[in-house]
């Protein structure tokens with residue numbers, strides 16, 4: 001079974017957000033810093049293991065809190081920072097629902 005569309009889209013979105021965050025906040029050019037590499041690898045792994053697949057809700061709204069607390073805090077920081085910019089830079093990637101879900105916790 002090919003990788004599910006929904007999961008692939010979330011990976012692309014989270015990848016773009018981490019890259020933008022790392023470039024502007026950590027001053028990395030092109031390459032992600034080790035910390036952000038680890039965070040992104042972790043986020044991808046969580047998505048691969050997500051049991052909801054195609055019917056997956058936005059991660060922030062998900063009932064299963066599959067992130068480790070410290071990485072959860074980091075990804076929330078990335079989304080808060082990069083989310084609004086993503087809408088500007090990549091209007092096709094809608095991240096609002098993701099953001100809203102994360103913030104309401």
Ligand SMILES: [Zn+2]
Pocket residue numbers: 021022023026028032033034035036037
């Ligand atoms: Zn970084």
